[in-house]
Amino acid sequence: MALGFTLAVFGGALAVVLGGIGSAIGVGLAGQASSGVMSEDPGKFGSLLLLVALPGTQGIYGFLSAFLVMLKLGLVGEVLKSVSVYQGWQILIACFPVAFAGLVSGIHQGKVCASGVYMVAKQPKDLMKPVIMAALVETYAVLGLLITILLLNGIQL
Amino acid sequence: MSIAQVQKVQVVAHSGVKMEILSALQEEGLVQVEKTDFEELGLNSSSVDVYQLEHNLYRLSHALDYLSRWEETGFAKKLFTSKTRMEREKRKEALGFDYLSVLNEVEKIEAKKNELLSELRFLKKEMEFLDPFKSLELPLGLLKPTETTQVLIGSLLVSRKEGLQKMSEEEGLWYEVVSRDKRKYYLLLVYHKKCGERVEQMLRELHFSPFYFTEPVQIAEPLLSKTEEQDRVKDVMRKIDEEMQIKREKLEDLDNEEKKLGEHREHLMRVHDVLLNEKERIFCSSLLGETERAAYLEGWVCSSDVKKLKSKLQPYSEVTELYFRDPLPEEDPPVVLENPKPGKPFELITKLYGLPQRGSFDPTLPLAPFFFLFVGLCVSEAGYGLLVALLSFLFIKFAKPRGGLLQFLKLLALLGISTVILGTLVGGWFGFPVRPLMILDPLQDPLSFLYLALALGFIQVWFGTLLSMVNGLKNKRYLQAIFVQGGWLLLLPSLVLYLAKKGSIWGILTLAGAAGIIFFASPSRNPFARFFGGLYSLYDISRYLADVLSYSRLLALGLATTVIAMVVNNLCQTALGIPWIGWLLAALIFVGGHLFNLGISFLGGFVHSMRLQFVEFFSKFFKAGGSPFKPFELKSKFVEFI
Numbered sequence: 104m105a106l107g108f109t110l111a112v113f114g115g116a117l118a119v120v121l122g123g124i125g126s127a128i129g130v131g132l133a134g135q136a137s138s139g140v141m142s143e144d145p146g147k148f149g150s151l152l153l154l155v156a157l158p159g160t161q162g163i164y165g166f167l168s169a170f171l172v173m174l175k176l177g178l179v180g181e182v183l184k185s186v187s188v189y190q191g192w193q194i195l196i197a198c199f200p201v202a203f204a205g206l207v208s209g210i211h212q213g214k215v216c217a218s219g220v221y222m223v224a225k226q227p228k229d230l231m232k233p234v235i236m237a238a239l240v241e242t243y244a245v246l247g248l249l250i251t252i253l254l255l256n257g258i259q260l
Numbered sequence: 261m262s263i264a265q266v267q268k269v270q271v272v273a274h275s276g277v278k279m280e281i282l283s284a285l286q287e288e289g290l291v292q293v294e295k296t297d298f299e300e301l302g303l304n305s306s307s308v309d310v311y312q313l314e315h316n317l318y319r320l321s322h323a324l325d326y327l328s329r330w331e332e333t334g335f336a337k338k339l340f341t342s343k344t345r346m347e348r349e350k351r352k353e354a355l356g357f358d359y360l361s362v363l364n365e366v367e368k369i370e371a372k373k374n375e376l377l378s379e380l381r382f383l384k385k386e387m388e389f390l391d392p393f394k395s396l397e398l399p400l401g402l403l404k405p406t407e408t409t410q411v412l413i414g415s416l417l418v419s420r421k422e423g424l425q426k427m428s429e430e431e432g433l434w435y436e437v438v439s440r441d442k443r444k445y446y447l448l449l450v451y452h453k454k455c456g457e458r459v460e461q462m463l464r465e466l467h468f469s470p471f472y473f474t475e476p477v478q479i480a481e482p483l484l485s486k487t488e489e490q491d492r493v494k495d496v497m498r499k500i501d502e503e504m505q506i507k508r509e510k511l512e513d514l515d516n517e518e519k520k521l522g523e524h525r526e527h528l529m530r531v532h533d534v535l536l537n538e539k540e541r542i543f544c545s546s547l548l549g550e551t552e553r554a555a556y557l558e559g560w561v562c563s564s565d566v567k568k569l570k571s572k573l574q575p576y577s578e579v580t581e582l583y584f585r586d587p588l589p590e591e592d593p594p595v596v597l598e599n600p601k602p603g604k605p606f607e608l609i610t611k612l613y614g615l616p617q618r619g620s621f622d623p624t625l626p627l628a629p630f631f632f633l634f635v636g637l638c639v640s641e642a643g644y645g646l647l648v649a650l651l652s653f654l655f656i657k658f659a660k661p662r663g664g665l666l667q668f669l670k671l672l673a674l675l676g677i678s679t680v681i682l683g684t685l686v687g688g689w690f691g692f693p694v695r696p697l698m699i700l701d702p703l704q705d706p707l708s709f710l711y712l713a714l715a716l717g718f719i720q721v722w723f724g725t726l727l728s729m730v731n732g733l734k735n736k737r738y739l740q741a742i743f744v745q746g747g748w749l750l751l752l753p754s755l756v757l758y759l760a761k762k763g764s765i766w767g768i769l770t771l772a773g774a775a776g777i778i779f780f781a782s783p784s785r786n787p788f789a790r791f792f793g794g795l796y797s798l799y800d801i802s803r804y805l806a807d808v809l810s811y812s813r814l815l816a817l818g819l820a821t822t823v824i825a826m827v828v829n830n831l832c833q834t835a836l837g838i839p840w841i842g843w844l845l846a847a848l849i850f851v852g853g854h855l856f857n858l859g860i861s862f863l864g865g866f867v868h869s870m871r872l873q874f875v876e877f878f879s880k881f882f883k884a885g886g887s888p889f890k891p892f893e894l895k896s897k898f899v900e901f902i
Contacts, residue, residue, distance in 0.1 A: 153863070160864060167823050179830060231612050235874060238867045242813065245868070249710075249816040256706050 107191030108176065108183075114198035115172035118251070121202035122165020122244075125209020129158025132213035136220040147223065150230045154219050157237045158212040161205035164248040168201045171255050184260045197254035204247030212240040262603075262622045264596040265563035266889070267584050270556070274579035278548065278555040281576055282541050282892075287348065289893025290569050292594055293559040296549035303549030303556055313539045320359070320532040323366040324898070330522030346530055346899045351537075354530040362524050369521070373514050376507050383504050389471060390497050392439045392446035399490040410456055412449040413438070414470035421445060423466045431459055529898035537894050544892055560587075560594050560889065592618060595886035603628050605671035608664070613874050614884025619735065623882045626727060627873045630720050634872060636678035637713070638817040638865030640687030640702075641825055644858040645679025648672055662900065675866070687818065690854055691825030702819050710815045717811025717876070718756070721804060724880030725749055731881055739780050744797075747776030752804060774798060807876045813868050821861040828853030 137151035170179075172194060177184045186194070219233025269291060273281055285291050298305050346354070393413060403411050416424060418440070424447075427433055432452040439446045447468075451459045463470075491499075549556040561569055566584055573580060587593040595615040597607050599622070606628040616622055639645060652673035655661070661669060683689070685699050686709065693701065702709040725748050732741030751773030758766035782793025828849065835845040878884075894901045 156860075156863070157867075160860065163824070163860060164820065167820055167827075170823060170827050231870070234867055235871055238871045239875070241868075242810070242871075245813045245816045248820065249812050252706060252816065252819055253710070 107186035107188040110188070110191030111172060111176055111186050111194035112178075114195035115169035115176075117195070118165040118168040118172070118198040118202045118205075119162075120165070122168075122205035122209065123162040125206040125244075126159050126162030126165075127209075129161070129209040129211075129213025129216065130155055132210075133158060133216035133220060136217035140220055140224040144224065147227065150223055150227065151220055153230070154216045154223065154233060154237070157216050157234065157241070158209050160241060161209035161212070161244045164201050164244055165205050168198055168248065168251045168255070171252065172198065175255060175258070175260060186260060190258060190260060193258045194255065197251055197258060199251075200247035200254075201244070201251040202247075205244050208240050208244040208247075212237050212244075215240055262598045262625065263616060263620075264598040266560050266587060266593040266596060267563050267566060268558065268587055268591070268593070269561045269566075269569065270558045270583040270585075271573070272581045272583075273555050273557070273576065275550065275553055275555050277576050277579055278545060279541065281557070281573065281580065282544055284572050284576075285892055286537060286541055286544075286894055288568070288572050289891040290565045290572075291559040291561045291892055292890050293544055293547055293557060293892045295547045296556060296558060298549055301549055301556070303551060306546060306548065306550050308542050308546045310539050310542050313535055313542070316360075316363075317532060317535055317539065319363050319367070320528055320535070321897075323363055324525060324528055324532065326366060326370060327518065327522045327525050327528075330519050331525070344526055344529060344899045345902050346533070348894070348901050351534045351901075354527070354534045357524075357527045357531060359524075359528060359531045362521060362528065366518070366521055369514050369518050373511060373518075376511050376514070380504060380507050380511075383500050383507075387497060387500055387504075390493055390500075392441070392444075393493045394439070394497065396438050396448065396493050398448075399492055400496065401490060405453070408453055409450055410453055412451075412470050413447065414449070414468055415444040415446050416466060416468050417444055418442075420466045420468070423462075424468075427459070427462055427466075431455055431462070433459055533896045533899050533901075536897060540892075540895060559892070562596055562889075592887065594889035596889045597622050597624060599624050602674075605667045605674060606631060608667055608671055609870060609873060611888075612870070613878060613882075615886035615888055617883050617885040620731070620883055620886075623727075623878060626723065627877060630716070630877070631869050631873060632674060632678045633682070633716065634814060634869035635675045635862075635865045636682030637686070637716075637814045638868060639675075639679045639821055639861045640683050640818040641690070641821045641857075641861065642680045642683030642687060643690035643854070644821075644861065645676045645681075645683050647676070647858065648862065649676025649680065652676060675862075679865075687822050688825065690850075691822070691829040702815065703822060706815060706819065709818070710812055713811045713814035714808055716814070717808040717872075718752070720811075720872070720877055721807050721880065722749065722752055724877045725752075728881035743776035743780035747773040747780075748800075748804070749773070751777070751801075810876055811872065813872075817861070817864050817868060820864070821857060824857045824861075825854065828857060 133155040137147075137155050140151060141147055173179050175184070175194065176186065215237045216233065219237060222233050223230055271281065285293070296303060296305070392415070396413075403413070405411055424435060428435055432455050434450045436448045437445050438448055449463075547557075561584075570582060573582060595618070597610065597615070599607060603625050606624050609627060609631060610616075610622065610624045636645070649672075652669045656666065656669050656673070684694060684697050686702055688694065695701075700708055700712070725745055729741045729745035729749065732738070732745060751770050754766045754769035754773060757763065758770055777798055778791065778794035780794065781797035782790045784790045784793055831853065832846040832850045835849055836842045838845060
C-alpha cells in the first residue's frame with residue numbers, strides 16, 4: 104500500500120514540477136522580450152503583461168491536477184485512502200498528459216509570446232493576434248489537462 | 261447579413277467653398293474621402309503646405325509632454341477620468357488663446373533648465389575631482405610654477421608607485437601623497453624645470469594623469485574669477501558648493517514658473533487638437549481634383565447617411581452638385597458592420613479577425629450567442645461574473661468611455677452576465693456550489709459536461725457549415741452548396757445518430773450525404789478524377805471530428821476555475837486554524853486568491869472562446885479581407901469633441 108501511495112504522490116508532484124518548469128521557462132522568455140521592449144516604450148507594460156502571463160497557465164494546470172490527486176488520496180481531507188500498487192501506477196500515469204504536454208507547450212508558448220511581444224512593439228493595435236497565436240499552442244496543454252482530469256476521475260480507489 | 265450598404269459619393273463644387281465643404285464633412289464624419297484619380301479625370305491636384313502647422317503641432321505636443329509632470333496622477337484618478345470634453349463650436353475660441361507665447365515661454369524655461377542642469381553636472385564633476393585634494397593645505401597661489409620649478413598635482417595608479425619612487429631618487433623630483441584610495445594615489449609633485457622634459461616623458465610612461473588648477477583652466481570660468489590666491493582646495497570646494505546651491509535655487513524657481521505654465525496645459529491640449537484637425541483638413545484637400553474654378557471630391561458614404569449628408573451640404577447647394585451611385589464591381593468599397601444593439605459589442609471579435617470581404621456577410625450575429633455561452637462555461641464561476649459585470653457597469657457609468665473602449669466594456673458586462681448564469685448552473689459562487697440551482701456538477705460528473713461541450717461544438721460546426729451553404733447559394737454555386745455542404749449537413753448528424761442508436765435509417769442518410777460529397781466535391785470533368793477527388797474530400801470528416809473535439813477545452817477550462825476556487829477556499833480554511841491572526845490571513849488569501857483566479861480564468865475563457873470562433877467556426881464559411889471604413893472626421897489626441 105505504501106508504494107502505491109508514494110507513486111500517486113509522485114504523479115501529483117510530477118504534474119506540478121513539469122508544468123511549472125514549462126511555464127517558468129515560457130514566462131521567462133516572454134518576460135525578457137517584454138523588458139527589452141519596455142526599455143524603449145515603458146507605456147506598453149499593460150498590454151505586454153498579458154502576453155507574458157499567458158504561458159503561465161501550464162503551471163496552473165499542473166498545480167490543479169496535483170490538487171485533484173491530493174483530493175483523491177484524501178490528503179486534503181481527514182482520512183487517507185489506501186492505494187494499491189496498481190492504482191498508484193495508474194494515478195502516476197494519469198498525471199503524464201498534463202505534466203509533459205505542459206512542459207513542452209509552456210516553453211513553446213513562451214517563444215510564441217516572446218515574438219508576439221516584438222510584434223506588439225511595432226503594431227500596438229494588434230495585441231490580440233499574438234494572444235490568439237499563443238492560445239493555439241496552449242490547446243495541447245488544455246487537452247493534456249482534460250485527459251488527466253478524466254483519467255483521474257476514472258480511477259477507482 | 262449585416263453589412264451596411266455603401267455608396268460612392270461625388271461632389272463637384274465651386275473652388276471658393278471647397279474648404280467650407282471639407283469643414284462640414286469633417287464635422288459630420290460621414291464620408292471616407294478617396295484620392296481622386298487625377299490622371300484619368302484630367303484634373304489638377306492642389307499642392308498644400310502644412311509645414312508651419314506641423315511645426316506648431318510638434319512644438320505643442322513637445323510642450324505638453326514636457327509639462328506633463330505637473331499633471332495630477334494617481335491610479336484611481338487615471339482610471340476614472342476621461343479626456344477633457346470640448347464643444348465643437350468652441351474650436352475657433354480655443355485658437356484665441358495665445359498659445360505661441362506660452363510655447364515660447366515653455367521652450368525658454370526648458371532651455372534655461374537644460375543649461376543649468378549641464379552646469380550643475382559639470383560642477384559636480386569638479387567637486388569629485390577636487391575631493392581627493394581636500395587635505396592639501398596650500399593656497400592655490402603657491403601651486404603655480406616658479407621661475408625654476410614646476411608644480412603639478414595629479415593621480416597615479418597604486419601599482420605605479422614604485423616607478424615614481426625610483427624617479428624621485430634619480431631625478432630632481434619631489435612628491436607628496438595627498439591622499440589615496442583603493443586604486444590611486446593623489447600626489448603633489450614639484451620638479452626642476454631644467455629636467456622638465458625628461459620628467460614629463462617618464463611621468464607619461466607611468467600613466468600619471470595630471471590635473472590643472474590654474475592653467476589650462478579647468479575649473480568653471482565664473483568660479484576661477486572668484487578663486488583667490490590664498491584660497492585652499494577646501495575653500496574652492498566650498499565656493500563650488502555655494503555656486504551649486506545658487507543654481508539649484510534657480511532651478512527651483514524655474515520649476516515654479518513651469519508649474520504655473522502647467523496650468524495652461526488644458527488650453528494647449530485644445531489648441532493642439534484644433535490645429536490637428538486644421539492640418540487634416542488641409543491635407544484632405546490635396547486629395548481633391550481641381551480645375552480653374554471647380555473642385556471635385558469623391559468618397560464613400562453609408563447609404564443610410566446619404567440623406568443626412570445631403571442636408572448638411574444644403575447651404576452650398578447653389579454652388580455644389582452631388583452624385584451618388586452604387587459601387588462598381590471592380591471597386592472595393594470599405595466595409596461597415598451594422599448590428600442591432602446587443603450584438604454590437606461582439607463586432608470587436610469580428611474586427612479582430614478581419615472585416616468580411618465584399619459579397620461575404622458579417623459573422624457577428626452568428627458568433628455572438630456561442631461566444632456568450634462559451635465564455636460563461638469556461639469561467640463558470642458566478643461570483644467572478646458578478647464582479648466583472650458590476651465593475652464594467654460602474655466604469656461605463658462613471659468614466660463615460662466612448663468608442664472601442666465602451667464596446668469592450670459592454671462586451672465584458674455581457675460576458676459577466678453569462679458567467680453569472682452558467683456559473684450558477686454548472687459552477688459555483690466563489691468556490692461554493694449552490695447545489696439546488698445546479699443542473700450538472702462537472703467535478704462529480706465530468707463526462708456529462710464533456711458531452712455537453714462536444715454537443716455545443718457540434719452545433720456550432722454544423723451551423724458554420726449551414727452558413728457556408730447559404731453563402732454558396734447566394735453566390736450561385738448551387739451544386740456545391742446543395743450537394744457538398746448539404747451533404748455534410750446531412751452526414752454529420754446522421755452519422756452521430758447511427759453510431760449512437762444504430763438505426764438503419766441513419767445509416768442510409770449518412771450514405772446519402774456521403775454520396776453527394778463524393779459526386780460533387782471535385783470540380784474535375786474527368787469522371788475518375790471526380791470520383792476519387794470526391795472520395796478524398798470525404799476525408800474531411802477527420803477535420804470535423806478534430807474541430808468538435810477541440811470544444812472539450814470548455815470542460816477543462818471550466819473545471820480549472822472551479823478547482824482553483826476550491827483550493828483557495830481550502831487554504832482559507834487552513835489559515836483560519838492559525839491562532840490570533842488566522843482570520844486576517846484567511847481574508848487576504850480569499851480576496852487575493854479569488855482575484856487571481858478571476859484574472860486567469862477570464863483571460864483563458866476569453867482567449868479560448870475567441871479561438872473557437874476563429875479556428876473552428878470561421879474556417880467553415882468566413883473570409884476576411886474587407887477594408888475598414890475610415891471617415892474623414894474630427895480627430896483628437898487630448899480632448900474629446902462633443
